[in-house]
Amino acid sequence: MGRHHADEVHDGGVHEHDRGLSYDLPVLARRRMIRLMAGASLVPLVGCTSQDGTPASSSASSAKGSASSSASSAECATIPDETAGPFPGDGSNGVNVLKESGVVRSDITSSFGDSAGGTAEGVPLTVTLTVVDAASGCGTPKRGAAVYIWHCDRAGDYSLYSEGVTDENWLRGVQEADGSGQVTFRSIFPGCYAGRWPHIHFEVYGSLADATAATSITSTSQLAFPKDVCDTVYATDGYDESVRNLSSLSLETDGIFSDGYSRQLATMKGSAAEGYTATLTVPV
Template identity: 80%
Template sequence: MSGHHHDGGIHEHDRGLSYDLPVLARRRMIRLMAGASLVPLVGCSSDESSSASPSSSAASPSGSSTGASSSSSAECATIPDETAGPFPGDGSNGVNVLKESGVVRGDITSSFGDFAGGTADGVPLTITLTVVDAASGCGTPKAGAAVYVWQCDREGNYSLYSEGVTEENYLRGVQETDDKGQVTFRSVFPGCYPGRWPHIHFEVYGSLDDATAATSITNTSQLALPQDVCDTVYTTDGYGQSVPNLGRLSLEDDLVFGDGHEQQLATVTGSVEKGYTATLTVPV
């Protein structure tokens, strides 16, 4: 299946430089101002492990890759805003999966509702996001918020949009944050399509009602996956095209992550055999 149409290495899953540059320019300006001590820095919590998912600690110790560390000076800044791309499925660009009955779910591997009922294949991936209040120094969890995640499948296709999977809505789902500010989704490891580093999209809403009404998005961002884990996963069945695609990319050159990915690079533990767990703290 092929849902890819790209120009000059930029995949149409993202709107292109004309759409993304204003966001990236704002992020660079914020960093420059911070370097000139014009923006006050909020103190960081020194114990990120307290917000880590239990599933992360239970993952197989045979593989581990750490992304953003608890000592990062930028960690208590609000998560960087990023493009949702043209395939969010939130009603902003065509179809709206958020208003479908059944979208609130933890397992996003299969389609739901009146859709085709297919299941996305791939190496199992558990995604745990911990939403915290940036203004409080990231020490206060945002209980009762909601997170919508969506991603491509192992072939790089997005349900609802890409050729061959327009009748599917898998790899999309919403969860309400618990008392620890956490949401957990069971998914599959995404493939790497031309022009973009392997990633997962997410939107944060103030409440579950806001999310299922597709209104009042507070933050839109993306989670990046570490290269060593990607290299391992992409040697398995079904990910063959991801190998050359990843070989032409780097985090530093990525359209979205190239201007700084410290807050968005997930910590990933696990193995191909037992599945992986990706965790990320999301200050809002």
């Protein structure tokens, strides 16, 4: 994974956009074990020890602890690194919205500053990302980190870049993580454009100062949406093109999520009528 992923297709254009242990013992080893067990049955069992003298129960406990530690490490792997795509608005591809006054905000549905001042329409969506320290086992929130998110509108267009919305900067914003490592944005559910599964881009920075200076990115990734929620949202007005585009896609064939999406799939609650909430833990 990383920024080397295959390009994404958008409205005809191209844009860039992640048997264990063997239980079969060799025949000789089995025979040797049988002889040892037979001999052991003649000796009173006062206390079992491992070959290094450690009580067997301790060894088992240690092994269990190691397994738990390994499992914990696996569960606490950093968020997969993904491409920022061609429309980041962070200065890496043309325009830089991060240095504009007003980009630090929780409601990103409308444009701000000298932009056209429009508002993106669609099913309401609240996104909460919890940034945690992967090195500490994901138990320590990254208080003071900053997150910049951006995504397309319900027509599949990106503000600042797509034809007709180059004067808008909606659906882009920055938040500083609170004491729980959380950032929350109010937005709309993004559409599905040709060639890409519905998603939200985000960049994590070490601090708000880094984010607004557009420097020292800690992690770049993407959030994916569950299919059942996409189907429900896209059955509402304004998402007509998304229905057709989604029908030819799956998470397993998407150019970004096909190599694994379990740690990027949002947990969803809500309804199309009342709006949805999407939550995701982001270990960095």
